[in-house]
Amino acid sequence: MEGTGVDVLVLCGQANISFATGARVPACDQARASAWRSVAVLTAGEDRPVLYTAFPEGAPDDVDVRPFVAVESESAAAAFVAGLPTGRLALDDAPFPLWTAVAAREPQDAAVVLAGAKITKTADELECIRQAQAINEEAMRSVRPVAQPGARTTDLSGAFLRAIAELGATANTVDPVFQITPPFAPGEPQFPTVTEPFALRDGDVVWVDTGINRHGYASDFGATWHIGHAPDAQQRDQFARWRDVVDRVLEVVRPGATGADLVAAGSNADGTRPWLSYFYLAHGIGTDSAEMPLVGTDRGDEFDASIVLAPGMVLVMEPVIWDNGHGGHRSEEIVAVTDDGYCWLSERAVLDDAGG
Amino acid sequence: MSSLDRSEQCFERMKEAGFDVLVLGRDAHALAMTGTRRLTLSGTRPFGPSCIVVAAARTVTAAPVTWSPANVVEWLQSCAAPSTVRRVGVDGMTPGVGLLLRGAWPDATFEDAGPLLRALVQMKTPEELDALRAAASVAVAAFGEMVAALRTGATSAELRGVFAAAAASHGVTTPAFEAVAAPLGGSTWLPAPDGRLSIDDTVVLRGGVLRQGWEASLARTYRDGRECAPAGWDDAVRALRPGARVGDVAVAHGVGRGIERLGPDEHLEPGMVVAVEVADDTALRQDVFAIRDGDPELLTSTD
Numbered sequence: 001m002e003g004t005g006v007d008v009l010v011l012c013g014q015a016n017i018s019f020a021t022g023a024r025v026p027a028c029d030q031a032r033a034s035a036w037r038s039v040a041v042l043t044a045g046e047d048r049p050v051l052y053t054a055f056p057e058g059a060p061d062d063v064d065v066r067p068f069v070a071v072e073s074e075s076a077a078a079a080f081v082a083g084l085p086t087g088r089l090a091l092d093d094a095p096f097p098l099w100t101a102v103a104a105r106e107p108q109d110a111a112v113v114l115a116g117a118k119i120t121k122t123a124d125e126l127e128c129i130r131q132a133q134a135i136n137e138e139a140m141r142s143v144r145p146v147a148q149p150g151a152r153t154t155d156l157s158g159a160f161l162r163a164i165a166e167l168g169a170t171a172n173t174v175d176p177v178f179q180i181t182p183p184f185a186p187g188e189p190q191f192p193t194v195t196e197p198f199a200l201r202d203g204d205v206v207w208v209d210t211g212i213n214r215h216g217y218a219s220d221f222g223a224t225w226h227i228g229h230a231p232d233a234q235q236r237d238q239f240a241r242w243r244d245v246v247d248r249v250l251e252v253v254r255p256g257a258t259g260a261d262l263v264a265a266g267s268n269a270d271g272t273r274p275w276l277s278y279f280y281l282a283h284g285i286g287t288d289s290a291e292m293p294l295v296g297t298d299r300g301d302e303f304d305a306s307i308v309l310a311p312g313m314v315l316v317m318e319p320v321i322w323d324n325g326h327g328g329h330r331s332e333e334i335v336a337v338t339d340d341g342y343c344w345l346s347e348r349a350v351l352d353d354a355g356g
Numbered sequence: 357m358s359s360l361d362r363s364e365q366c367f368e369r370m371k372e373a374g375f376d377v378l379v380l381g382r383d384a385h386a387l388a389m390t391g392t393r394r395l396t397l398s399g400t401r402p403f404g405p406s407c408i409v410v411a412a413a414r415t416v417t418a419a420p421v422t423w424s425p426a427n428v429v430e431w432l433q434s435c436a437a438p439s440t441v442r443r444v445g446v447d448g449m450t451p452g453v454g455l456l457l458r459g460a461w462p463d464a465t466f467e468d469a470g471p472l473l474r475a476l477v478q479m480k481t482p483e484e485l486d487a488l489r490a491a492a493s494v495a496v497a498a499f500g501e502m503v504a505a506l507r508t509g510a511t512s513a514e515l516r517g518v519f520a521a522a523a524a525s526h527g528v529t530t531p532a533f534e535a536v537a538a539p540l541g542g543s544t545w546l547p548a549p550d551g552r553l554s555i556d557d558t559v560v561l562r563g564g565v566l567r568q569g570w571e572a573s574l575a576r577t578y579r580d581g582r583e584c585a586p587a588g589w590d591d592a593v594r595a596l597r598p599g600a601r602v603g604d605v606a607v608a609h610g611v612g613r614g615i616e617r618l619g620p621d622e623h624l625e626p627g628m629v630v631a632v633e634v635a636d637d638t639a640l641r642q643d644v645f646a647i648r649d650g651d652p653e654l655l656t657s658t659d
Binding site for chain 1: 383399401451532533
């Protein structure tokens with residue numbers, strides 16, 4: 001908080017609270033998680049964060065635990081704000097009653113404090129992400145054999161959810177995605193969609209996307225599976241092009257490189273981007289499954305140029321390759337920026353049928 | 357009732373309340389308006405526009421996928437021209453999105469859409485009750501698998517996996533919360549991650565699902581392989597009558613697309629669906645009931 005001018009930081013977002021305090025809460029859907037949300041208050045010059053929570057058993061010892069505050073109710077939110085320390089206040093996200101109560105303090109966005117702190121990871125944080133990713137990948141090794149003609153996509157989800165629980169995941173964070181992707185799409189394919197219980201058929205192409213959490217840190221697995229048959233020449237070519245984009249980008253990943261440098265490296269010779277227009281080339285990961293740095297989005301060149309890589313930043317490489325009429329390839333690989341380049345946090349092309 | 361009917365009702369309520377536009381970020385709210393489920397991510401997420409409802413035009417529009425604030429502003433203005441927007445209802449706020457919304461509609465004031473949305477979805481239609489019954493049947497079936505797997509030496513994580521796989525075998529992969537097995541007396545929401553159940557434990561099991569966005573959940577207590585119930589359970593159920601004050605009965609929260617907030621001074625009415633939880637030193641039990649004239653309907657029956 002030093003150097004930002006913020007005296008009081010109020011956090012209502014679960015991933016931000018996990019980052020700032022290390023506190024655990026049950027993994028719930030959004031409605032329940034919002035109703036039960038904890039609130040953390042960090043004050044400049046104070047070492048101990050204050051945590052208002054219904055789950056004191058999830059709080060580390062170095063946190064000052066107070067009773068749950070129902071910040072979705074007007075009266076409780078007003079009383080809570082009245083008790084906050086004075087000074088310049090920043091806030092991440094608020095149910096509207098809390099927003100109303102705090103409005104007179106003209107809150108800044110908590111990103112002014114958190115963005116810089118979250119974007120580079122410590123060695124411990126990188127290890128947490130690596131472990132979470134290893135569990136995600138290990139679970140997928142047991143799921144891939146289930147993905148045969150006749151199996152339902154939700155059966156794959158079930159096998160995955162059971163495996164991660166047994167392998168030490170503390171929570172699942174993304175409803176597992178096993179998306180049967182047709183060769184044609186109007187414009188670009190929609191991804192991700194909700195996994196419905198569809199039976200797999202011979203020749204289906206399945207885009208896989210799963211995220212699990214371990215001790216507050218996320219993972220992100222992506223692969224493309226070909227059901228019942230080996231990938232054909234075009235599908236192998238799509239994988240090769242995907243790999244080529246990632247390799248070209250990795251050649252420039254080092255401290256000081258900008259997001260614009262990565263986009264330029266990954267682009268085609270004519271300057272066009274070989275990934276879906278509404279997606280990205282890469283995103284970060286930490287206590288959120290997708291967080292800054294976001295590189296190669298539709299936010300524009302200036303934004304990409306403003307991202308300067310530094311040791312500890314994490315890049316989940318996710319350039320989705322699409323040939324309308326012939327489907328496409330989608331995988332994810334994760335690196336962390338080091339002092340002189342990068343290191344791997346995921347395996348390469350793990351369980352990508354066309355990459356074996 | 358379809359989302360189309362709910363959105364029609366929403367337009368009327370917006371006119372009564374004087375809202376020109378609603379900007380909704382919560383999945384449950386967007387789903388109620390659009391009828392389209394989005395990929396479920398667990399936990400809270402910062403407020404951002406995922407759906408916009410315009411009263412005058414009677415339109416519901418899902419947000420485009422974009423990372424560009426300029427694109428969001430352009431989209432908001434294309435749904436509702438700045439000159440037409442005076443009062444906007446929202447279901448959350450962040451300082452960053454606040455700037456963006458004020459940039460899109462400089463003359464607008466922003467207010468809580470929560471009361472309007474709660475009133476809109478609180479009474480369930482017969483079709484919605486059927487959707488909740490279907491969710492309950494999956495929750496109960498998956499819960500049964502978890503009970504069957506309960507044994508000395510099992511971990512909470514192992515039983516969570518059993519519940520999740522069983523729900524998935526019924527086509528449901530979204531939990532309302534991740535299932536729990538924990539000794540009574542400790543935390544029944546966040547047990548020690550590596551704790552193993554002992555033969556001496558009285559064990560509380562909790563499980564819940566979201567089927568097509570509709571929630572059902574239950575909890576039971578077991579000792580020596582037999583189910584035990586807390587004293588006062590039958591009285592708590594009998595108290596679930598129309599007219600009862602929420603603060604006077606054992607209602608934990610409303611149930612619909614996820615949990616719904618119910619204030620202590622609200623009163624039960626036919627058409628509401630609620631979660632009831634009772635615990636004492638010997639047992640904990642939680643079920644979902646539909647309120648109706650006379651006795652309530654138990655949706656999560658394990659008998």
